[in-house]
Amino acid sequence: MLSREEAPREGLIRLALSPDGEVLPDVRAKAPGRGAWIAVNRAELEAAQAKGKLKGALSRSFKTGDVRVPEDLGARIEVQLQRNTLDRLGLEFKAGHVAIGGDRIENAARSGQLHLLLHASDASEDGARKLAQAWRVGTDREGTDLKGLTLPVPRTILSLALGRENVVHAGLTDARAAKRVSDALDRWLHFIGPDPGLEPCETHSQGASAHGNDVRPTEHDEEHTEGL
Incomplete structure (x- = not known):
């Protein structure tokens, strides 16, 4: 119909x-x-x-x-959405809006400067959990389920997008930059569909549900x- x-x-x-x-x-x-x-x-x-x-x-x-x-239209769309998201993340990194490295991200999180937390698909659970806890502390949201988003790409792809080696975690430290990345991510993740291996953060779970x-x-x- x-x-x-x-x-x-x-x-x-x-x-x-x-x-x-x-x-x-x-x-x-x-x-x-x-x-x-x-x-x-x-x-x-x-x-x-x-x-x-x-x-x-x-x-x-x-x-x-x-x-x-x-x-292969579906595959072509998925490739473009992934490239668009990673390109946006790379641009925000060049603009100084992305922190990488566990210590830098944790410091930004605890000081209330973190707006979006991302993990490579092969990031360790312990590392992701530690950064998420620092984020909750820095935003006075201890006891909530606030956590980062696990991307559907491994560290090799994330590292390539940012032009750095062994990037496992990334944190957006600018609110407007986080929104731009979130918008691109929402479209990408909505298109590829639900994946039980992904753990969307609060921002993305709200954005994706709108679709x-x-x-x-x-x-x-x-x-x-x-x-x-």
Whole structure:
């Protein structure tokens, strides 16, 4: 059944149409022309694609029957979302908004300067627990479940993103920088879907819940697609 709905652009993923009719991810919303904004995770996207619903909805959105949806569209979107998040984290590090190294992060946490705590997927539980405890102490939230977020990438990828060796933990020490990273993270984590190995922090659990489980591409301004 097809439906249409409006939704805020934040958290959505934009798709664009190449000159030869191929549907491509445009997660930074920079490509020219008409776009389609979707609010689905990868599993939902691929299920709709397998049923043939996605192509029809996108054809209506782009107002052309010459639409080719690549079989690996979900994988392409995931790669772009990961790159966008890690690039944003790298930019914030260069701007001096990211602390790395256990001691520096712990000092920032205990002094109330930590706004977002991130861990590589292969970080030790003890190390993550110690930093989370320092964060709770520094924000007078002892006894709560405030903790960091375990990223779905290992330290090798996190280190590459920051241009440093053996980065296991990272802490955002600027509130606005933390919000920018959080926004990118929310879209990435929502798209790849729930992972029992991830431990979202308070900020992300609230942000991700806003997306719900809506499998329908959404309407926004002049760029939209009919829902699935």
